[in-house]
Amino acid sequence: MALVTKFTEAFGVEHPIAQGGMQWVGRAELVAAVANAGGLGFITALTQPTPADLANEIARTRDLTDKPFGVNLTILPSINPPPYDEYRQVIVDSGIKIVETAGSNPGPHLPMFHDNGIKVLHKCTSVRHAVKAQTLGVDGISIDGFECAGHPGEDDVPGLVLIPAAAKEIEIPMIASGGFGDARGLVAALALGADGINMGTRFMCTVESCIHDNVKQAIVDGNERGTELIFRSLHNTARVASNKVSREVVQILKDGGQFEDVKDLVAGVRGRKVFDDGDIDAGIWTVGTVMGLIDDIPTCDELISRIVDEAEDIITARLGDMIKLDEPEQVTA
Numbered sequence: 156m157a158l159v160t161k162f163t164e165a166f167g168v169e170h171p172i173a174q175g176g177m178q179w180v181g182r183a184e185l186v187a188a189v190a191n192a193g194g195l196g197f198i199t200a201l202t203q204p205t206p207a208d209l210a211n212e213i214a215r216t217r218d219l220t221d222k223p224f225g226v227n228l229t230i231l232p233s234i235n236p237p238p239y240d241e242y243r244q245v246i247v248d249s250g251i252k253i254v255e256t257a258g259s260n261p262g263p264h265l266p267m268f269h270d271n272g273i274k275v276l277h278k279c280t281s282v283r284h285a286v287k288a289q290t291l292g293v294d295g296i297s298i299d300g301f302e303c304a305g306h307p308g309e310d311d312v313p314g315l316v317l318i319p320a321a322a323k324e325i326e327i328p329m330i331a332s333g334g335f336g337d338a339r340g341l342v343a344a345l346a347l348g349a350d351g352i353n354m355g356t357r358f359m360c361t362v363e364s365c366i367h368d369n370v371k372q373a374i375v376d377g378n379e380r381g382t383e384l385i386f387r388s389l390h391n392t393a394r395v396a397s398n399k400v401s402r403e404v405v406q407i408l409k410d411g412g413q414f415e416d417v418k419d420l421v422a423g424v425r426g427r428k429v430f431d432d433g434d435i436d437a438g439i440w441t442v443g444t445v446m447g448l449i450d451d452i453p454t455c456d457e458l459i460s461r462i463v464d465e466a467e468d469i470i471t472a473r474l475g476d477m478i479k480l481d482e483p484e485q486v487t488a
Contacts, residue, residue: 158341158463161328162350165295166253166274167223169193170463171351172341173330174358174455175278175297176227176255177305177441178202178423179430180366183212187219188363188455193463197227197255206241213249225253225276228264247271255297258306262291278332278353280308282321285329295328296321297353303333304356304382304394304443315347322348336445338465342474356443362454369433370440371452379447385421385439389414394443399436400425 160171172194174185181199189196198216203209209226216224226246230239243264246254254268257278268275269292277288278297285296298321300314301307312320318331331349334340336357344352359366360374373396382394383401388408395401404417425438453461 158345158466160345160350162295162330165328166195166276168195170459171330171345172459172462173197173255173276173297173351173353175332175353175355176200176229176257177355177359178229179427180355180359180364181227182365183215183219184365185358185361185363185455186224187216188361189358189459190216190220190222190224192456192459193222194455194459195223195225195253197225197253200226200228200242200246201237206238206245209242210245210249213245213251223253225255226251227255227257229258230256230264231258243267247273256293257297260291261288261293265292276330280306281310281312282317282324285321286324289325289327293327295330296325297330297332298325298349299353300331300333302444304441306391306393307333309390309392314344318344318347318349334443334445336448338462338469340445340448341462341466342469354445355441356445357449357458358455359442360449360452361458362452366430367433369435370430373435374442374446374449375452377442377446377449379444381446382442382444385417386414393439394441395439396435396442398440400438404439 158171162171170193174189174196176197176199178199179202181197186196186198198212200209203212253274255276261277274294276295276297277293278299279285280299285298300317301311302313314331314333328350330351330353331344332353335352335354341352360371381397383397383405385393385395385401385404400420404420407416421439426440428437429440
């Protein structure tokens with residue numbers, strides 16, 4: 156038995172489960188493990204310091220799997236933006252056939268990707284942006300609810316409402332992001348109208364994830380209340396782990412501070428130090444509320460197999476057993 160959806164058929168994967176782009180986390184070992192387990196993994200392009208490094212990471216991933224995988228290209232406003240065009244060219248030249256875009260309008264990137272046979276899955280946090288992306292011609296949508304790690308947008312709409320609201324408007328394949336980590340979430344997403352799920356935090360906490368074991372254990376030990384929302388007053392909300400640094404950032408901004416007052420605290424190099432060295436208070440690091448549902452550190456194969464097997468059991472057994480057929484009426488002479 157298999158779960159076949161518009162997402163699995165359109166993107167050529169076995170299971171309706173994706174591992175989206177995650178800064179410092181989406182590297183070859185994790186991406187290949189997800190792919191080998193039948194899911195869709197994404198290398199995070201901007202984790203690689205240069206376009207040449209991205210080409211090398213794609214090659215490393217190909218050495219580890221012959222299954223489909225993609226590259227995430229997140230476009231964000233920046234004082235000194237990375238060479239996005241060069242990263243995009245590497246994606247094309249490397250023969251990648253699936254790209255996850257996020258952060259801004261995917262329109263400028265679509266002609267080049269589509270001309271080279273690349274399918275684009277666009278991540279967004281609102282129905283209106285999903286509809287716009289569909290109109291522009293993306294091949295799939297990843298709709299990201301308020302529960303997610305990273306940037307949940309400014310509308311604060313959780314998945315329970317956002318997913319079915321988007322499903323009413325979206326005709327192309329759509330996967331649900333934010334708060335997903337087990338079989339119950341997958342079944343719920345399918346019931347709400349999605350064609351699969353995207354998981355970030357849950358894949359951070361796997362054997363093949365490159366982050367320090369201290370961080371993985373912090374996720375296991377944490378609960379659903381263990382995050383902070385920073386940059387709220389700057390209208391650039393980000394959900395991150397609650398630690399000394401993030402709580403200080405929240406307080407400074409609450410007291411009227413501006414980005415200049417916290418920029419050293421939120422520097423990306425400090426966040427990378429958390430993942431590399433395991434000091435969970437060294438900087439800002441992203442994690443979602445789904446942390447409260449994570450209590451082990453499996454391999455990607457164990458995780459995906461468990462989710463799919465349990466989802467099939469929920470659908471066919473638990474939910475199926477709730478349906479009781481009416482007894483036929485007795486006909487009397």
